[in-house]
Amino acid sequence: MMAVAATVETILVVGGGISGMTAALEAAETGKQVVLVEQRPYLGGRVTQLYKYFPKLCFPTCGLEINQRRTKQNPHLTVLTLAQVTGLTGAVGDYTATIKLAPRYVNERCTACGDCATAVETEFDDEYNYGLSKRKGAYLPYRMAHPARYVLDPAIIGTADAEKAKAACKYDAIDLEMREETLELRCGAVIWATGWQPYDAAKIQPYGYDRFANVITSVEFERLADVNGPTGGKIVRPSDGKEAKKIAFIQCAGSRDRNHLLHCSRICCMASMKQATYVIDAFAEQAEINIYYIDLRSIDRFEDFYTKVRANKNIKFIKSKPSSIVADKDGNPVVHGVDTEGYNRYAEPHDLVVLAVGMEPAVNQNDFPLALKINREGFIEAAPENGGVFAAGCAADALDVNRSAQHATGAALRAIQVINRVARAEV
Amino acid sequence: MGDMSKNYRLNFLKEVEANVEEGEWVKMCMQCGVCSGSCPLGKFWNHPPQEIFMMIRAGKREEVLTSNAMWMCTSCYNCIVRCPRELPITHIMHGLAHYAKRLGLIPQQQPTAKFAQLFWNNLSNKGRVNELKLGVKLYFMNGIGEGFKTSLKMKDIGMGMMKTKRMNPLEIVGGHGLEDIKGFQAMLKKAQELEDQRIATPRP
Numbered sequence: 001m002m003a004v005a006a007t008v009e010t011i012l013v014v015g016g017g018i019s020g021m022t023a024a025l026e027a028a029e030t031g032k033q034v035v036l037v038e039q040r041p042y043l044g045g046r047v048t049q050l051y052k053y054f055p056k057l058c059f060p061t062c063g064l065e066i067n068q069r070r071t072k073q074n075p076h077l078t079v080l081t082l083a084q085v086t087g088l089t090g091a092v093g094d095y096t097a098t099i100k101l102a103p104r105y106v107n108e109r110c111t112a113c114g115d116c117a118t119a120v121e122t123e124f125d126d127e128y129n130y131g132l133s134k135r136k137g138a139y140l141p142y143r144m145a146h147p148a149r150y151v152l153d154p155a156i157i158g159t160a161d162a163e164k165a166k167a168a169c170k171y172d173a174i175d176l177e178m179r180e181e182t183l184e185l186r187c188g189a190v191i192w193a194t195g196w197q198p199y200d201a202a203k204i205q206p207y208g209y210d211r212f213a214n215v216i217t218s219v220e221f222e223r224l225a226d227v228n229g230p231t232g233g234k235i236v237r238p239s240d241g242k243e244a245k246k247i248a249f250i251q252c253a254g255s256r257d258r259n260h261l262l263h264c265s266r267i268c269c270m271a272s273m274k275q276a277t278y279v280i281d282a283f284a285e286q287a288e289i290n291i292y293y294i295d296l297r298s299i300d301r302f303e304d305f306y307t308k309v310r311a312n313k314n315i316k317f318i319k320s321k322p323s324s325i326v327a328d329k330d331g332n333p334v335v336h337g338v339d340t341e342g343y344n345r346y347a348e349p350h351d352l353v354v355l356a357v358g359m360e361p362a363v364n365q366n367d368f369p370l371a372l373k374i375n376r377e378g379f380i381e382a383a384p385e386n387g388g389v390f391a392a393g394c395a396a397d398a399l400d401v402n403r404s405a406q407h408a409t410g411a412a413l414r415a416i417q418v419i420n421r422v423a424r425a426e427v
Numbered sequence: 428m429g430d431m432s433k434n435y436r437l438n439f440l441k442e443v444e445a446n447v448e449e450g451e452w453v454k455m456c457m458q459c460g461v462c463s464g465s466c467p468l469g470k471f472w473n474h475p476p477q478e479i480f481m482m483i484r485a486g487k488r489e490e491v492l493t494s495n496a497m498w499m500c501t502s503c504y505n506c507i508v509r510c511p512r513e514l515p516i517t518h519i520m521h522g523l524a525h526y527a528k529r530l531g532l533i534p535q536q537q538p539t540a541k542f543a544q545l546f547w548n549n550l551s552n553k554g555r556v557n558e559l560k561l562g563v564k565l566y567f568m569n570g571i572g573e574g575f576k577t578s579l580k581m582k583d584i585g586m587g588m589m590k591t592k593r594m595n596p597l598e599i600v601g602g603h604g605l606e607d608i609k610g611f612q613a614m615l616k617k618a619q620e621l622e623d624q625r626i627a628t629p630r631p
Contacts, residue, residue, distance in 0.1 A: 259511065294459040295457075320459070321459035321461040323463070338464045340460050340477065343477070
């Protein structure tokens with residue numbers, strides 16, 4: 001049984017993405033006891049699945065590495081992976097959380113040598129690449145995963161693959177007897193950082209995400225561009241592996257739409273412009289990019305990036321929300337619509353269409369373990385009624401990484417204030 | 428500078444809001460254009476809905492009210508279903524058509540308007556649609572020559588309908604109707620009075 005020391009002076013952080021990691025580290029580095037709970041087998045969340053950041057076009061691996069090092073070095077921080085908060089009771093200053101720990105079947109003796117992965121045979125859709133590639137039943141979730149420890153897929157437990165993995169391990173790191181555990185821990189304040197998920201593109205019926213192989217989402221495109229991604233960074237289309245040189249980006253795919261998400265997801269304009277630079281980098285003069293938009297929302301310092309992208313003559317901006325996509329006989333997605341600057345009807349074939357899908361809260365508003373004030377978009381409000389529970393990052397609003405980190409730092413301060421009050425009362 | 432403020436008075440938008448059914452929605456359009464692209468007949472129109480809404484806000488009264496756009500709507504509801512702001516676009520287009528008709532601004536020889544009038548005359552006469560008479564009137568709407576040509580073209584269908592008792596040739600004389608036609612006509616008269624009264628009363 002796993003033992004985690006926690007008191008009413010502990011801060012519980014739910015979610016180990018960039019917001020949860022930031023909040024946990026900021027709080028732990030002031031000397032507070034922090035327990036960080038993450039559902040995936042590793043920390044970093046969706047940021048680990050990004051190829052580059054906007055607007056600097058630098059690599060998220062850099063900042064993630066710094067955060068991983070801070071995590072390893074901090075004696076006040078306990079990280080629980082494959083862990084889910086299933087219950088939360090109490091009030092500000094004294095909560096009890098119920099945490100379900102799923103078995104990893106790999107203990108801390110793992111050196112990430114990879115022999116188990118070589119030994120096993122069954123393959124599964126790789127969730128890290130949104131199913132664009134396969135992974136083995138024994139796997140390292142991604143090359144920079146922290147903890148740097150392999151995971152066994154629960155589906156291979158009880159099969160020959162599990163025994164093969166165990167036999168292949170030179171370090172006795174595979175423990176097939178691991179079982180799900182439940183633990184309860186006390187805490188004084190909770191930082192809720194469960195983040196976002198891409199809106200289900202199949203719900204946008206006229207765009208045919210579920211009908212056309214060459215209509216993909218922005219998060220999938222990000223994996224395609226990544227040199228460590230499923231295609232080794234080659235921008236090719238799913239149907240036939242042909243290089244995708246002519247690409248349409250469709251903005252507000254789900255966002256700002258009363259049939260889907262009410263809010264503006266804020267990141268998509270910049271994300272598509274960033275992804276347009278991937279295409280330019282790959283194909284230079286041969287690249288042909290059409291960005292279909294309602295309004296471009298690249299404000300403040302992002303304006304410079306927009307100006308730079310706009311200056312590239314291979315990137316066109318078309319003010320129009322496309323009405324539908326159909327596939328021609330060669331599998332090329334054809335984008336239909338009428339533009340707002342001239343009301344011209346168009347039917348433009350592309351190699352690939354990328355839907356800039358909106359951000360929706362990862363936790364459904366009916367699934368929170370205790371009553372919180374949730375707004376109509378499903379995000380957690382900053383409300384006194386929430387007591388000692390503070391939302392951080394995309395659990396609170398659609399934010400980019402930069403603003404998520406800022407927001408998480410603010411949430412950490414709120415939690416620290418609660419713990420300080422509790423500590424004073426106890427003296 | 429001239430009198431630039433005149434361009435921004437939104438007089439026509441206010442007129443539409445006051446007189447056109449669902450007209451108060453026009454200002455909510457964010458010009459994304461999904462309605463125009465979704466219209467199956469869009470390429471036959473002078474102005475797609477998105478453009479009509481912008482023209483209303485730009486005060487282009489004459490152009491809007493004499494446009495053929497709202498007469499081309501077939502009520503397929505594609506635009507309503509897809510509008511990200513849930514504007515009742517189909518209803519606004521019909522509202523504009525009504526208003527244009529009320530002001531006598533229907534484009535000359537507009538076939539939808541002509542047929543709508545034929546249909547109404549036919550229905551309001553006896554309270555029942557006389558399909559035979561309506562069909563004949565429709566065929567001869569644009570003159571005798573075209574009428575005979577269309578009738579010949581449709582003759583096989585007509586014969587088939589008669590054989591299967593889907594059309595009664597005797598309908599051409601008199602035809603069926605309501606029992607209390609006088610009462611029905613009185614009701615229509617009253618409804619017209621109420622409508623005239625409603626139009627005459629300025630909205631708050």
